[in-house]
Each structure stands twice: as C-alpha cells, then as structure tokens.
Amino acid sequence: MRSRQRALVAALAWTGIVAAGLGACGGSGEGGGSAAVPGSGGTGNTASTLNGASASTTLGTASPTTGATTGTTTPTVLGDCTMFPPEAVFNTRIDDPAAFPVHASSAGWVAAVGSGTAFHADWWLGEDPSQPTAYYGIPWNVVDGSAATTAWPSVQYDFTPTGRSTEVGWPHESDCAVADGSGYNLQRGCGTVPVAQRRFPFPLSGVKNEGGTCNDPATCGDHHVLVVEQGACRLWEAYHAYASRGQWYALSTAAWDLKSLALRPSGWTAADAAGLPITPFLAKAAEASSGEIRHALRVTLRDSVIANSFVWPARHAAGSTAGSIPFGALLRLKSDFVIPDTWTTQAKAIATAAKQYGLYVADIGVDFYVQGEPSAAWDENTFRQLGAISMAQMEFVDLRSVTGNARFSSDSLAARWN
Numbered sequence: 001m002r003s004r005q006r007a008l009v010a011a012l013a014w015t016g017i018v019a020a021g022l023g024a025c026g027g028s029g030e031g032g033g034s035a036a037v038p039g040s041g042g043t044g045n046t047a048s049t050l051n052g053a054s055a056s057t058t059l060g061t062a063s064p065t066t067g068a069t070t071g072t073t074t075p076t077v078l079g080d081c082t083m084f085p086p087e088a089v090f091n092t093r094i095d096d097p098a099a100f101p102v103h104a105s106s107a108g109w110v111a112a113v114g115s116g117t118a119f120h121a122d123w124w125l126g127e128d129p130s131q132p133t134a135y136y137g138i139p140w141n142v143v144d145g146s147a148a149t150t151a152w153p154s155v156q157y158d159f160t161p162t163g164r165s166t167e168v169g170w171p172h173e174s175d176c177a178v179a180d181g182s183g184y185n186l187q188r189g190c191g192t193v194p195v196a197q198r199r200f201p202f203p204l205s206g207v208k209n210e211g212g213t214c215n216d217p218a219t220c221g222d223h224h225v226l227v228v229e230q231g232a233c234r235l236w237e238a239y240h241a242y243a244s245r246g247q248w249y250a251l252s253t254a255a256w257d258l259k260s261l262a263l264r265p266s267g268w269t270a271a272d273a274a275g276l277p278i279t280p281f282l283a284k285a286a287e288a289s290s291g292e293i294r295h296a297l298r299v300t301l302r303d304s305v306i307a308n309s310f311v312w313p314a315r316h317a318a319g320s321t322a323g324s325i326p327f328g329a330l331l332r333l334k335s336d337f338v339i340p341d342t343w344t345t346q347a348k349a350i351a352t353a354a355k356q357y358g359l360y361v362a363d364i365g366v367d368f369y370v371q372g373e374p375s376a377a378w379d380e381n382t383f384r385q386l387g388a389i390s391m392a393q394m395e396f397v398d399l400r401s402v403t404g405n406a407r408f409s410s411d412s413l414a415a416r417w418n
Contacts, residue, residue, distance in 0.1 A: 076280065076287065076295055079142040079230030081258045083280040083295065088261060089313050089402065089415035090280055090296040094332060095356045099401045106396040109325050112305045113367050115392035121350075121383045122300075123283065123372035129212040137374035139208040140226040140279050143201050145183070152177060152184055155200040155238070155248045162244040165217040169240070169251030173268040176200060176253055177236075186234060186255050188265070200253055201227050201236055202243075209241065217242045217249065224271055225250075226279045233258040237271035237278055261413040264315050272298070274327035274362045275315030281360065283372030288346035288382070293353035297372075299331060300365030312403055312410050319364055330397040332358040337393045340385075346378065347385040354389070358397060367391075 075091045076083040084091060094100040103109075126134025143149035155176060157169035172191035177184035177199040190198050207225060214220035217240065225241040228234075235258050240251040254270035256262075256277055264275055272278050281298035305323040310316060314328025333354035343351070350370075359370060368391060402408060402415045 074294065076284070078140065078279070079144075079228045081228055081230050081233035081235075083235075084256075084258055084413060085261055087416050088280075088413040089399075090357065090360065090413075091294065092415040093356045094330065094358050094397055094399075095335065097335070100332075101398050103329075103396040103398045105324070109305075109329070109396050110391050110394060112324060113301060113391050115390065117368045117391045118387045119389040120366070120369045121283070121372060121386050122366075122369040123374055123378070124383075125376050125378050125380065126374055127376050129208070132212045132214065135212045135374050136210075137372050138210045138224055138226065138278060138282060139373050140228060140282075141203045141208050142228045142230055143203050144231050145201065145229050148204070150201040150204050152179070152199040153202055153248050154196060155198050155202075155241075155250055155253060156195060157190070157198075157250060157252075159217055159242075159249050161247070162217060162242070162249060164244070167217065167240070167251060170269060171198070173265075174250075174253045175236075175255040175264075177255075186257070190253070200238060200248065200250070201229055202238075202241075202248055203227065207243075215242060215244075217244075224278065226271070228258075228279065235277055235279055239271040263313065263411050263413055266315055266410070269316045269318070272363045273316060273318040274310060274360070276313065276328075276360065276362055278362075278371070281362065281371070283350055283370065285346070285373060285375040285377035288349045289377060291345050291349050293349050294357070295353070296330075296357040297350070297353060297359045297370050298362040299359040300363045300367075300369045300371075301325060301361055302367050303364050305367070306361070306364055312399070313360070313413055314362075325361060325396075327361055327363075329361040330358045330399060331361070331394050332397045333389065334393050334395055337389070343385045344379045344382045346382040350382070350386060351389065354394075 075086055075088070123137025124134055126136070129135050157171040157174065159165035159167045172189055174190045176187050176190040176193060178187045178193055178197055179199065184199060187193055202225065210222060210224040211220060223240050223242060225238040227236040229236060235256045236253065238250040238253045242249050252269055252271060254264060254277070264270060268275050270276060278298065280295055283293070283297060287293045303319050303323070304321050305325050306319045306321070307323050307326045308317050308319045310327040312328060314326070317327055333351060335355060337351070337355070339348050339351045407417045
C-alpha cells in the first residue's frame, strides 16, 4: 500500500470505522476492480485454478546446523506450475525452535503492534466482482501465453492519459515482456524499453483482480492483477493496474521464473512493497479445505510500526515513519497454542501453517491482516475462529540458521540445500 491508501487506512482506523474489506496493499476490499480491455474480445482466461499436490506429502523438520529440512515438501501448484522450488524459504518449515529460535526483538515488536491485536482473515466468500461488500481478497488468473488467452497488451506507467489520475509509476523497477519474434521475453527494468514495446500478459477477457468492478484509478485503490503463465511457468504481478480506453496502466509490474530461486534486484519494489511475490503467500480455499497448507502466508502491519528497511527475503523498504519492524520479518504462531478440534478444517490448516511456515511482513496496511483469495468455498466459521488468535500468541523468528549458512545467497530464495 502506497501513501494515499495508507493515509486513508490511518484516518479510518483513528475514527474506528475500518471496514473488514479495507485491508491493505495486498489486502482487499477498498482496492478497485477488474475490467477486460475494452474491445479486446476473445475468451480464454482461467481464474483461480488450483491443482493442489497430495495432502499426504511428507513434511520434515529443520536441521539446527544447516537450516535444511528432512523429508520433502511439495509446493502449491497453480495451473501447471509449482509455486517456486521446494527449497524456497516460504516453502520451508520453520517450526524447529533449535534451528529457528525466537528473534531477540520479538517481544518489543509484538508490543509495538499490540498484544491484543487479533488475526484478521482479509478475504471473504464473494465471487461476483460487481458485489464489493462480498467480493474481497486477491484472486489470480491463469493464461498459457498463447493468443487464445492473452494478447500481451502494452502497459504504461504514466496514468495521465486516462484523464482520471496523474500518478506516475516505477518502470525502472518494473518487469515487462518484450516480443522476440517467436514469443515474449521477461525484461528486467522496463525504463529502458520503448513505451510501445512494454507488454504484460493481462488475460484476453474476464480479468480477475483485487476489489471487483470498480475501475477508477483515482479512487479504487491497489487493484492488484496476478497472472500465472503456465507452460513457461512465469508469475506476473501488477500493482494499481487499470484498463482505460483500450490501454492498460500500472504503477509497477513484477515477474518471476517459477522454476528459479532468483530474487528480484535488491532495492526494487514489486506488486507488494516488500518486493516479494504475492501469489505464493495467499491463503487458498482448496488448500485450506484439504487440511494442509505447505507454504507461508503474508501479513500487513500499520505504517507507524514498520521500519524503513528490509531483511531477507524482502527486497524493498517503504514507509514514511521510522518504526522498528522491517519488511521480511517472519511471524510464527507459538507452539503452545492449542488449535481447537472444533475449528473448521480450513481454520486448523491456516493456524497450522502459521506454526509450521509462518507469516512474512510484506506490506503496509492494517495490523495483523492476512491475505487470501475470495471464494465461495470458504466456511464463514473459519473467519471467526481465526480471530481468536492474537498477537500475544505470536512470535518473530530468527532466520540466522539460513542467512549464516556458507551456501546462503541474499539474491536467492533458497533456505535449504541438499
């Protein structure tokens, strides 16, 4: 969430009327909605398709000396693509206290957020983008890169031609696609690419994005668009993405090779302020309903507790104040928290993931808001039950067993090695 949205959240929080859907950058609700590029025609968008791996996957515990895990964790699969290799830090269990002890600053950081602050599942049950009171969360799209699913439309980072906003984004820290004659290559740093050649795989029709059908860049918020390009297995994410008069605009775009552990350049933003991908961290209804989530989640905190700094695996800092918690800090549900047997399968899976994989501080927004997809498959009881978890039952984790390993690279997501 950038400065305009942060100011709105702060104002509403002060008056005590923050709506459940307002969320955060990477949160939901207040953000705008999607629209296919006018006149684009065609079909082929597949949205929020999850092919989960077997729930019988063996999960291991971390080695105190290497940060590696024993056993194998099979990451989430969206479309036909694994959400990064299993060695990625957010696919790695961090529930062994010998390998991943409590961070020395944990008590102070928890107190800064507020020990009584409750877990807020920042998504809901709606699937109709025209119903903003029910449709919030962050969905994703799946394309295959062909003309049947995307025309690879151009994307501009200056909103002035829309006549509704004068915001200018960050093409120099953005990734875009550039035609090479037989396909599209991922280009780091779109500032050097001629404006007409900057492309992004927005689906040909039926684009799903955060927030619904609101399409005014001046008022509709973060408006994330997340796209999995199956086949090539690349992840594309856009922040503040809007279509106007047949042209797409965004403040920033980012892409990752899902077969690689490479991070974006240090200091670069992404569709979230921490410079991390959003899609792998989302709570997904099919995973939660299966009873097992095998990845970390993402969480937002308010500006005043965020430090204008970042720690691995984050790549970017933001914020107007000098709090103490850096982007990339890792929260974990304490091991002594007893997950009630009466909770829904979904709530138990999310709470267990919070113990085993944790939640990464990824953006500025409302305290302890955790992001997920909008879906009618969610059980309404899940939201109430997760709200019983408070910050007093959380702790920040020290990742030095990974970052102190001789094989560690700050430019890689790898947290364990064979």
